Amino acid sequence: MFSFARHTVYPPGQGLPAAERAGALMAVMLAVCMASLDTAIANTALPTIARDLNASDAGSIWVISGYQLAMVAGLLPAAALGEILGHRRVYMAGLALFTLASLACGLAPTLPALVAARIAQGLGAAGVMSVNAALLRFIFPASVLGRGMGLNAMVVGLSFAAGPTAASAILMLGSWHWLFLVNVPLGLLAGALGLRGLPETTRAPHGFDRLAALLCAAALGLLVLGANEAAHHAPWQRLLLEWGGAAIALWLLMRRQAGHPAPILAVDLLRRPLFALSAATAVCAFAAQGLAFVSLPFLLQAVLGYTQVHTGFLITPWPVVVAFMAPIAGRMSDRYPAGMLGGIGLALLALGMISLALLPAAPSAWEIGWRMALCGAGFGFFQSPNLRAIMTSAPASRAGGASGMIGTVRLLGQASGAALVAACFQLSTANGAVLALWLGALCAALASIASFMRLRFGAAPACQRQEPCARRA
Secondary structure, eight states, X not given: OOOXXXXXXXXTTOOSOHHHHHHHHXXXXXXXXXXXXXXXXXXGGHHHHHHHTTOOHHHHXXXXXXXXXXXXXXXXXXXXXXXXXXXXXXXXXXXHHHHHHXXXXXXXXXXHHHHHHHHHHHHHHHHHHHHHHHHHHHHSOGGGHHHHHHHHHHHHHHHHXXXXXHHHHHHHHSOTTHHHHTHHHHHXXXXXXXXXXXXXXXXXXXXXXXXXXXXXXXXHHHHHHHHHHHHTTOOHHHXXXXXXXXXXXXXXXXXXXXXXXXXXXXXXXXXXXXXXXXXXXXXXXXXHHHHHHHHHHHIIIIITOOOHHHHHHXXXXXXXXXXXXXXXXXXXXXXXXXXXXXXXXXXXXXXXXXXXXXXXXXXOXXXXXXXXXXXXXXXXXXXXXXXXXXXXXXXXXXHHHHHHHHHHHHHHHHHHHXXXXXXXXXXXXXXXXXXXXXXXXXXXXXXXXXXXXXXXXXSOOOGGGOOOEEEEO
């Protein structure tokens, strides 16, 4: 039985006591794991889903796209709500919606019902992913915040790596419905842990601008939709309509929120050089990763002749090494500047992608594997310090906006990478995959330069200025 009658207030930057930190961290990490897994866990089962629901293969793609679009559209509005209502409340609401929508997905009798449930699931995931980094800032003391960010990056990396394997294991034991139903007990466990252990956070005095939230969702949703459709060679007229709509929505959003103390699209934070460079670094880095992950299956299967199963195993060293390096880099970011750590890591990523582009005509599994591991080591060495830099370069009152930007720049970078791969294949069908890897190496190199530029502005402000947080005891 939990008591909600009293509140414990902690000084700024102190975080939760060590004895209470584990439960709160488990609540956040479990939800982040589920939201990350569901980004791609249904990919393996799409043909089966289409057959069981009497749907076309093209229509079944919306099982994936609906989730991704709902998440990217909902991230920044949910982050803004977190600052107004409290990050804990938005997390709990997002987790509840995600869990209920997972149940609806598992019970869906038709493709439209499944897509609608996946859109609701994506909105729930947006609620979780928009505030998870902000909650970590209140869970961990300032002196060890990098450890929390490292654990967050590790969970995302492991979830990404385990997605295809987890889907295959579930499909061996049951139908595709269990890909979604498995979230229900896990969501209930995360909710119980969250009710008991997550801290209450201070709330902003301003109200929620619903029209601005709709404009923000439209701008980002149309932007990512256009990037996805470009990757699938959609007609240019449709792309022009989608990207034009995104530009108009963004212009209207900027006009409406000009002078707002906490705009939904965090332009106030982007005026801070350290925050802006950290965000730009993330966009370029995730674009490089997107270029690699979309192009590598084409290179390994169409050019080098590996099977689909072999391709999955050959790519696995990348996310696995990311998960291994992330907590190490997170601990180091508590002592060393993020600009230096991120710059080194992204330089390694660039070298790794160059080595993949220069693969011999008949490479062995070892020759491919160590190159993948080098890319993973570089990306993992960048990710945790960059998360810490983004969060600590924003004031505590804007932790929600900073947390929402983390998810937004990641998704924008990945979508940009996928669109650039499509452009590479349009330039050269035979060499498109290799061209994409060279372009990814260039993006990683630019990200490395942007990261090193952060050293001019010194270390990110420490969390000593973080506002007090209250925990339900």
